[in-house]
Amino acid sequence: MSSEQNKPQTEDVPLENDNEQVVDAVEAELVEPESAEENESAAEEISIAELLERLATAEQTVADQKDSVVRAKAEVDNIRRRSAQEVDKARKFALEKFANELLPVIDNMEMALQHANHEDDALAAMIEGVELTLKALLDAVKKFGIEVISPQDHTFDPAKHQAMGMQEVEGVAANTVVAVLQKGYELNGRLLRPAMVMISKAASVDTNA
Numbered sequence: 001m002s003s004e005q006n007k008p009q010t011e012d013v014p015l016e017n018d019n020e021q022v023v024d025a026v027e028a029e030l031v032e033p034e035s036a037e038e039n040e041s042a043a044e045e046i047s048i049a050e051l052l053e054r055l056a057t058a059e060q061t062v063a064d065q066k067d068s069v070v071r072a073k074a075e076v077d078n079i080r081r082r083s084a085q086e087v088d089k090a091r092k093f094a095l096e097k098f099a100n101e102l103l104p105v106i107d108n109m110e111m112a113l114q115h116a117n118h119e120d121d122a123l124a125a126m127i128e129g130v131e132l133t134l135k136a137l138l139d140a141v142k143k144f145g146i147e148v149i150s151p152q153d154h155t156f157d158p159a160k161h162q163a164m165g166m167q168e169v170e171g172v173a174a175n176t177v178v179a180v181l182q183k184g185y186e187l188n189g190r191l192l193r194p195a196m197v198m199i200s201k202a203a204s205v206d207t208n209a
């Protein structure tokens with residue numbers, strides 16, 4: 001037997017395939033880290049975008065809530081102001097009905113004094129008592145904001161006076177109160193009753209002159 005025949009037989013492996021596998025493995029090792037970095041960067045970009053969106057949403061929510069708080073505070077302030085005004089009005093004009101009932105009493109006392117015979121000594125004490133009672137009554141109602149409107153010789157004011165007639169008075173300007181038929185009254189600036197008055201009118205012009 002020859003020596004060639006005694007050599008062990010081996011399978012032949014193509015070298016080209018081995019080289020290609022090695023190259024592929026190296027390329028995979030080089031490419032995979034870059035892909036991982038790209039994926040991580042993309043994930044970071046998505047995360048930042050999401051955070052910015054959430055931040056914008058939160059800021060809008062805060063702005064809306066702040067606006068709601070401001071509106072609610074303004075509404076509460078308005079309610080408080082209106083309530084204070086209503087309480088003040090109720091306090092000022094709570095006596096309006098009572099005052100209106102009291103005015104005829106004052107009128108009657110003033111009328112009694114006007115028609116009383118002040119020359120009669122027998123009535124002097126009674127007249128003095130009525131005068132003192134009337135003064136005390138007027139002082140009492142004045143403390144609660146009731147004021148007398150007696151516009152004798154003042155310019156006629158349609159907001160507080162009621163004209164019952166007009167007459168020409170020499171030397172008196174037109175629209176001047178020349179007589180007070182009944183006094184008026186107001187409560188804290190609100191008219192309870194206008195004063196009934198006579199006012200002057202302009203002098204007539206004599207066309208025959």
